[in-house]
Amino acid sequence: MRTLVVRIASLKITLLGIVGIIIVALATYRNPEFGTVWLAVPLAVLAVNLLAAILTNGAFRQQSALLVFHVCLLAVILLIAVGLLIRFDGHVELVEGEAFDAYAVEIVRKGALHRFVLDKVNFVQGRITVDYRPGLIRHNTRSNVIEVGTNGQTQEIGDGNSVTFGSYRFNTTFNKGWAVILRWSGDKGIVQRGSVNFPSYPEFEWKQANEWTTPGGEHLALELRLNPVPGDSDWVLKSGESEFSLVISDARLDTHELKPGQSIRMRHGTLTVEDLRLWMGYRIDFDPLLPWVFAAAMLALIALAVHFQLKFRAAVPAGRTSAIGATYVCD
Amino acid sequence: MFATEAVERNLLLIALVTVSFAIVLEYLGRKRRRPTSVATVSLLVATTVVLFCAVFGRWLREGQGPFLTLYDVLLSNLFTLNLIYLIIYVLFVRTRASAVIVLPFFALLGVWLLSLPSVAVPLPATFDNPWLWMHVLSGKLFLGLSLVPAALSAVLLLQIFAARPARESAHADAKQLDGEIWPLFALAFICHSFMLIAGSVWAHSAWGRYWAWDPLETWALITWLAMALLLHARVTYRQLPPAIAWASVVVIFGLAFLTFFGVPFVSMAPHKGVM
Numbered sequence: 150m151r152t153l154v155v156r157i158a159s160l161k162i163t164l165l166g167i168v169g170i171i172i173v174a175l176a177t178y179r180n181p182e183f184g185t186v187w188l189a190v191p192l193a194v195l196a197v198n199l200l201a202a203i204l205t206n207g208a209f210r211q212q213s214a215l216l217v218f219h220v221c222l223l224a225v226i227l228l229i230a231v232g233l234l235i236r237f238d239g240h241v242e243l244v245e246g247e248a249f250d251a252y253a254v255e256i257v258r259k260g261a262l263h264r265f266v267l268d269k270v271n272f273v274q275g276r277i278t279v280d281y282r283p284g285l286i287r288h289n290t291r292s293n294v295i296e297v298g299t300n301g302q303t304q305e306i307g308d309g310n311s312v313t314f315g316s317y318r319f320n321t322t323f324n325k326g327w328a329v330i331l332r333w334s335g336d337k338g339i340v341q342r343g344s345v346n347f348p349s350y351p352e353f354e355w356k357q358a359n360e361w362t363t364p365g366g367e368h369l370a371l372e373l374r375l376n377p378v379p380g381d382s383d384w385v386l387k388s389g390e391s392e393f394s395l396v397i398s399d400a401r402l403d404t405h406e407l408k409p410g411q412s413i414r415m416r417h418g419t420l421t422v423e424d425l426r427l428w429m430g431y432r433i434d435f436d437p438l439l440p441w442v443f444a445a446a447m448l449a450l451i452a453l454a455v456h457f458q459l460k461f462r463a464a465v466p467a468g469r470t471s472a473i474g475a476t477y478v479c480d
Numbered sequence: 481m482f483a484t485e486a487v488e489r490n491l492l493l494i495a496l497v498t499v500s501f502a503i504v505l506e507y508l509g510r511k512r513r514r515p516t517s518v519a520t521v522s523l524l525v526a527t528t529v530v531l532f533c534a535v536f537g538r539w540l541r542e543g544q545g546p547f548l549t550l551y552d553v554l555l556s557n558l559f560t561l562n563l564i565y566l567i568i569y570v571l572f573v574r575t576r577a578s579a580v581i582v583l584p585f586f587a588l589l590g591v592w593l594l595s596l597p598s599v600a601v602p603l604p605a606t607f608d609n610p611w612l613w614m615h616v617l618s619g620k621l622f623l624g625l626s627l628v629p630a631a632l633s634a635v636l637l638l639q640i641f642a643a644r645p646a647r648e649s650a651h652a653d654a655k656q657l658d659g660e661i662w663p664l665f666a667l668a669f670i671c672h673s674f675m676l677i678a679g680s681v682w683a684h685s686a687w688g689r690y691w692a693w694d695p696l697e698t699w700a701l702i703t704w705l706a707m708a709l710l711l712h713a714r715v716t717y718r719q720l721p722p723a724i725a726w727a728s729v730v731v732i733f734g735l736a737f738l739t740f741f742g743v744p745f746v747s748m749a750p751h752k753g754v755m
């Protein structure tokens with residue numbers, strides 16, 4: 150048994166594992182979808198090899214810094230592996246005044262062991278402002294969110310300033326734009342209110358259009374008309390200050406331009422344009438092990454530095470002036 | 481007045497001239513077997529000061545650090561490479577043999593820099609984070625520390641290819657130079673490791689993910705793995721021919737160089753994918 154473990158601990162397997170990661174990294178460079186799954190193979194080989202080496206290689210018992218480095222390295226691999234199993238990664242767009250809905254989140258990645266408790270997160274999207282410098286250079290993004298059930302406590306999410314709700318981290322993205330608030334008054338007396346989001350703004354200022362089907366089943370093409378963006382001066386993207394109109398085209402190609410407060414009679418109901426607000430695109434991620442990965446990586450780095458320092462100091466020949474100029478023998 | 485583009489360009493020209501003088505001095509000194517270290521150190525100090533003024537002036541003018549464009553990255557790295565090399569040159573006498581490679585390398589970088597458009601790109605708000613500083617500074621340390629081992633390895637390889645007579649003293653010199661390579665290489669490996677860690681924290685803080693296989697991340701990881709591979713190979717194969725080890729050090733520096741200056745050249749801005 151011990152012979153087998155010693156064989157698994159071979160440094161040649163370590164080299165093969167490292168070459169394996171290089172091959173996967175190169176393949177991922179060509180095709181970004183390749184990465185995570187195939188990376189598991191060389192990483193698993195390295196983890197087993199490393200564990201066997203820690204158990205059997207005498208060098209680790211003689212050099213504690215080297216041992217700490219390799220144990221931490223193993224911890225990093227294992228923590229990242231567990232992190233991938235429990236992680237969550239998603240996107241959501243929220244309009245000012247809209248309550249967060251966990252089931253509207255577009256899931257990008259969800260680990261096999263992730264326990265979905267995002268539906269416990271409860272907040273309402275507050276005011277959104279984005280500063281621009283001349284030349285439409287995006288500067289600070291500020292998005293206020295109001296926690297429900299905490300006396301209306303407001304938190305600000307912005308560049309490099311995420312907010313965490315129940316271990317789910319919310320980050321603003323460059324993706325944000327206009328949403329028109331519409332009211333539908335059905336013939337049977339049912340009134341519904343909702344929003345239609347337009348493409349990212351001002352990135353797609355030239356195509357502020359979308360399609361929407363009314364609760365009455367009528368398919369509409371919507372186009373948002375706004376004042377041009379001032380490109381040569383400081384500017385703040387915020388709701389409440391832009392004049393707008395909504396151009397509505399139906400299947401018969403009848404076109405109507407509506408200002409805020411105006412209505413149009415349609416089949417089975419009346420559509421009213423109420424307001425124009427901003428929506429913000431959020432990235433949501435969940436990986437509670439990351440602080441531990443960071444701690445293990447930093448400890449590994451410190452241990453490696455100590456190991457090298459001890460090695461070089463031990464190898465400095467007599468009479469030498471340089472503190473680190475000795476032949477390096479790594480074992 | 482001080483921080484105009486014209487002044488910056490003139491400073492770069494002055495730096496190029498001082499490096500050129502240092503190259504001539506080094507070659508003449510070696511040919512005549514006279515030590516030129518005092519003059520070389522003086523010229524390196526002058527070059528470093530001039531480059532510092534160029535970086536500082538640009539910083540004042542643009543109101544942001546030199547992080548984004550290839551011009552910015554090259555300019556700031558030229559300054560830090562000079563500074564780190566100057567320190568190593570003064571502190572570790574035996575590494576001075578690397579000057580015949582390093583100084584012409586600086587001159588080439590200077591010529592390349594002068595040929596690039598110097599238009600600044602505003603730093604996105606998401607980039608502005610303390611971890612950016614740690615990431616960038618450790619990256620510069622890594623590049624500076626890996627330059628000297630690569631240059632010393634190149635010198636040793638050139639000696640092999642030049643088929644110099646196998647004198648006893650030549651072997652001793654080679655062994656001493658080899659002894660300078662590995663501690664610096666190991667130190668560079670530590671800096672590279674910290675660069676990756678700091679970069680991950682920065683990316684996570686700025687964009688909500690710590691790794692995304694963008695071209696810079698991928699090539700930085702490949703460079704790190706290549707360094708780890710070489711360090712392990714030296715343990716696994718204790719009789720690893722020195723020429724292979726030296727060639728590997730040069731190749732790894734080439735990889736690092738491409739990661740720093742090749743990938744941004746293709747994408748025009750580091751981590752452009754997330755901007």
